Amino acid sequence: MGSGRSCNARISEDGSDSYFGYLWSIMSNSKDAVNGYEGRFQDESLTERTTTDEYYDLATDFYLYGWGSSFHFATRFLGESLEDSIVRHEHFLAAKLGLRPGQKVADLGMGVGGPLRSIQKFSNADVTGVTINDYQVRRARKFTKRECSAAMASHIEYKQGDFTKLVPEVFAPESLDAVYYIESSCHIANRTEVFLESAKALKKGGRLFSYEWVMTDRFNPNDPEHLAIKKGIEIGDGIEELVGIRGPLEGLNNSGFRIIEHGDLVDLAEEWYGDYNVPWYFEMAQFYSFSSFRSFALSEFGQRALGTLLWLAGQVGLVPEDASKTEQMLRQASINLVKGGELKIFTPMYYVVAEKI
Numbered sequence: 016m017g018s019g020r021s022c023n024a025r026i027s028e029d030g031s032d033s034y035f036g037y038l039w040s041i042m043s044n045s046k047d048a049v050n051g052y053e054g055r056f057q058d059e060s061l062t063e064r065t066t067t068d069e070y071y072d073l074a075t076d077f078y079l080y081g082w083g084s085s086f087h088f089a090t091r092f093l094g095e096s097l098e099d100s101i102v103r104h105e106h107f108l109a110a111k112l113g114l115r116p117g118q119k120v121a122d123l124g125m126g127v128g129g130p131l132r133s134i135q136k137f138s139n140a141d142v143t144g145v146t147i148n149d150y151q152v153r154r155a156r157k158f159t160k161r162e163c164s165a166a167m168a169s170h171i172e173y174k175q176g177d178f179t180k181l182v183p184e185v186f187a188p189e190s191l192d193a194v195y196y197i198e199s200s201c202h203i204a205n206r207t208e209v210f211l212e213s214a215k216a217l218k219k220g221g222r223l224f225s226y227e228w229v230m231t232d233r234f235n236p237n238d239p240e241h242l243a244i245k246k247g248i249e250i251g252d253g254i255e256e257l258v259g260i261r262g263p264l265e266g267l268n269n270s271g272f273r274i275i276e277h278g279d280l281v282d283l284a285e286e287w288y289g290d291y292n293v294p295w296y297f298e299m300a301q302f303y304s305f306s307s308f309r310s311f312a313l314s315e316f317g318q319r320a321l322g323t324l325l326w327l328a329g330q331v332g333l334v335p336e337d338a339s340k341t342e343q344m345l346r347q348a349s350i351n352l353v354k355g356g357e358l359k360i361f362t363p364m365y366y367v368v369a370e371k372i
């Protein structure tokens with residue numbers, strides 16, 4: 016894995032699962048590696064995977080606190096809670112893949128497995144999650160113990176691994192019926208490298224779904240404001256290079272897939288939901304919100320409150336002083352995601368459905 020070092024050796028706390036538990040994990044796990052992370056980001060001798068693994072050592076507890084166990088955006092509908100929108104986004108994917116009981120499926124870049132458990136429950140397929148970050152695997156196992164029956168758990172597996180090295184390290188050749196990526200393939204700029212591994216692991220006719228983070232055709236590489244937003248998203252989200260829409264489409268064509276359908280759900284949701292469409296970045300664009308804990312945590316005020324708490328705890332030696340820097344880095348990511356969303360130069364939900372030929 017990347018440099019070969021164990022990035023998360025210092026993360027010992029597997030966390031307790033409540034808002035205060037997540038806060039405790041943020042405070043008790045070492046978050047002082049942010050300077051190293053930001054420095055390495057510029058170091059071209061390191062692989063994207065090393066940067067990603069380091070990033071999730073820093074960010075996983077913050078994501079759990081702000082997002083819960085599903086670390087992705089969703090199309091939003093007026094009156095629908097954030098949690099319900101997120102689950103709908105997961106079921107949309109499962110329906111597009113046509114998942115059925117007994118199928119062998121891989122969730123590539125699974126986070127702590129929130130989407131995996133929801134999709135398994137929806138489909139009763141056998142789902143194996145893969146993430147590069149060992150801390151996330153430990154977290155996912157803990158969630159399974161707490162949330163899943165023995166029957167459900169018997170259809171779920173988690174593995175630490177690199178999704179650009181799936182066969183034979185993680186899966187036997189041609190052993191899977193379907194694979195999906197939720198906002199994870201974006202961590203590797205060269206999508207051919209990513210999708211080729213899925214092609215090896217899938218049976219002929221097997222399906223692939225991906226929610227892609229890409230710069231849209233409205234992005235102007237000669238506009239300094241657009242470039243600053245792109246860089247802000249990249250550094251704050253552990254991504255070395257965000258590519259345009261053609262990146263994933265060409266990656267699929269080069270890897271032996273036939274594209275079945277694709278489109279930007281940001282544009283489609285405007286068409287489908289009309290006046291009731293709510294932008295995907297809605298919570299993060301609010302100065303404050305008290306409609307739910309999650310909405311509060313994601314709002315600017317909620318994020319600043321956490322930053323202040325960490326700064327104060329750092330001043331009295333309760334957490335490393337740099338812990339609040341991680342929060343600042345993530346807040347910058349959130350600011351740039353909102354700007355990218357408002358200008359529509361960036362989307363976190365360009366979806367592709369493809370079939371292995």
Ligand SMILES: C[S@@+](CC[C@H](N)C(=O)[O-])C[C@H]1O[C@@H](n2cnc3c(N)ncnc32)[C@H](O)[C@@H]1O
Nearest residue numbers: 085086087124125126146147177178197199202
């Ligand atoms: C934004 S998170 C999304 C997590 C999950 N799909 C969800 O929606 O909750 C991106 C995930 O991709 C994983 N990831 C990124 N690059 C990877 C790689 N090369 N191999 C395996 N996992 C990777 C990260 O560890 C992280 O779990």
